[in-house]
Amino acid sequence: MPGFEIFGDEERKEVNDVLESGVLFRYGFDAKRNGNWKAKELEEELCKLTGASHAHLCSSGTSALNIALAACGVGAGDEVITTPFTFVATFEAILFAGAIPVFAEIDETLCLSPEGIEAAITPRTKAVMCVHMCGSMAKIDQITALCNKKGIVLIEDACQAIGASFKGKHLGTFGKAGCFSFDSVKTVTCGEGGGMITSDRDVYLKADQYSDHGHDHIGNDRGLEDHPIIGYNFRISELNAAVGKAQLRKLGQIIEIQKKNKNAIKDAIKTVPGITFRELPDEAGDSGTFLSFFLPDAESARTAAKNLAEAGVGCPYWFNNNWHYFRQWHHLHGMKSAAAVQGSIAQGLPDFSKIELPESDRIMSRAISMQIMLSWTKEELDQRIEKTVAALTL
Numbered sequence: 350m351p352g353f354e355i356f357g358d359e360e361r362k363e364v365n366d367v368l369e370s371g372v373l374f375r376y377g378f379d380a381k382r383n384g385n386w387k388a389k390e391l392e393e394e395l396c397k398l399t400g401a402s403h404a405h406l407c408s409s410g411t412s413a414l415n416i417a418l419a420a421c422g423v424g425a426g427d428e429v430i431t432t433p434f435t436f437v438a439t440f441e442a443i444l445f446a447g448a449i450p451v452f453a454e455i456d457e458t459l460c461l462s463p464e465g466i467e468a469a470i471t472p473r474t475k476a477v478m479c480v481h482m483c484g485s486m487a488k489i490d491q492i493t494a495l496c497n498k499k500g501i502v503l504i505e506d507a508c509q510a511i512g513a514s515f516k517g518k519h520l521g522t523f524g525k526a527g528c529f530s531f532d533s534v535k536t537v538t539c540g541e542g543g544g545m546i547t548s549d550r551d552v553y554l555k556a557d558q559y560s561d562h563g564h565d566h567i568g569n570d571r572g573l574e575d576h577p578i579i580g581y582n583f584r585i586s587e588l589n590a591a592v593g594k595a596q597l598r599k600l601g602q603i604i605e606i607q608k609k610n611k612n613a614i615k616d617a618i619k620t621v622p623g624i625t626f627r628e629l630p631d632e633a634g635d636s637g638t639f640l641s642f643f644l645p646d647a648e649s650a651r652t653a654a655k656n657l658a659e660a661g662v663g664c665p666y667w668f669n670n671n672w673h674y675f676r677q678w679h680h681l682h683g684m685k686s687a688a689a690v691q692g693s694i695a696q697g698l699p700d701f702s703k704i705e706l707p708e709s710d711r712i713m714s715r716a717i718s719m720q721i722m723l724s725w726t727k728e729e730l731d732q733r734i735e736k737t738v739a740a741l742t743l
């Protein structure tokens with residue numbers, strides 16, 4: 350999965366362009382920057398890749414989620430339906446918007462299910478934040494149709510899914526806004542960075558302003574710019590964007606290797622009795638960052654995870670994982686947060702320690718995901734397959 354496995358001269362050259370000009374800021378300094386506009390260029394490349402009309406880079410995937418919520422007008426008191434299986438950043442962003450995360454059931458896509466979303470809708474539902482986990486997709490056609498029918502804003506957290514698509518349409522382009530992360534372990538990395546895409550010009554303009562203190566970015570004198578809205582600083586630096594430019598050019602190659610490695614392991618473990626696979630609404634659009642599969646029950650999944658770890662091919666068993674499944678989010682259960690956040694929004698929040706999601710538990714307690722690496726040699730891959738088949742044969 351991680352682009353950091355294939356750093357090379359391409360990244361160094363892009364970064365050196367920036368260092369040689371001495372302009373690390375993405376705005377202004379037109380005369381000094383030797384024609385380097387790394388952030389702007391990476392935004393154009395993101396539009397080309399995804400087919401979105403606009404892209405806006407920012408400091409992280411988490412800030413991309415923040416910006417998307419703000420730009421789509423989601424704020425205090427609004428309910429945002431989201432998934433119990435995601436990285437904690439998803440609910441953090443909702444809470445920091447002053448909104449209320451409402452956790453709904455997932456299905457065997459490992460993402461929110463259309464039925465789960467429908468059951469969680471209330472008169473206060475303003476948005477759905479659908480997360481395309483582990484490089485593949487939710488039933489995004491059905492979810493888009495549902496949100497359109499109900500007049501609910503759809504925001505896609507595609508932080509783990511760059512390069513993935515559903516029936517030829519890039520993930521992140523189904524909703525009003527889509528978000529990517531370019532942190533150090535994502536498929537494409539900037540070191541730190543994120544991006545929001547949209548085909549709604551108003552959402553784009555708001556995102557552009559909100560992420561830079563409200564600057565309207567009209568003209569080339571920052572001191573004379575107007576500030577139509579109150580914003581914040583979620584800017585990316587030219588250095589980070591430079592790394593991302595070189596990385597994004599390698600995305601095609603990254604996805605090809607991932608899919609090849611993933612399919613080799615998948616074909617081998619298909620023969621193991623009792624193993625079934627994550628539902629992929631469009632297998633051709635999967636980016637191949639993980640191979641996710643199910644054991645028949647929770648006990649055999651725990652045994653399999655233990656066997657895999659002992660064989661040296663350890664895989665995340667998300668159900669017990671501290672960061673990706675709601676059962677271990679004790680800080681959320683207790684709403685342990687900095688005073689400012691807690692004080693402003695604590696009233697009206699549900700008791701997160703009481704959430705019950707039996708369907709999600711039933712699915713996640715049986716699920717294991719193997720992370721697919723780019724750097725495996727043929728020999729390493731063959732050994733991994735052999736060890737994996739043995740560890741899963743219970």
Ligand SMILES: *Cc1c(COP(=O)(O)O)cnc(C)c1O
Pocket residue numbers: 408409410411412435436438439480506508509530531532542543
């Ligand atoms: C990584 C990730 C984020 C946050 O991205 P950062 O760039 O680390 O802030 C958000 N959502 C998901 C699903 C992620 O995997």
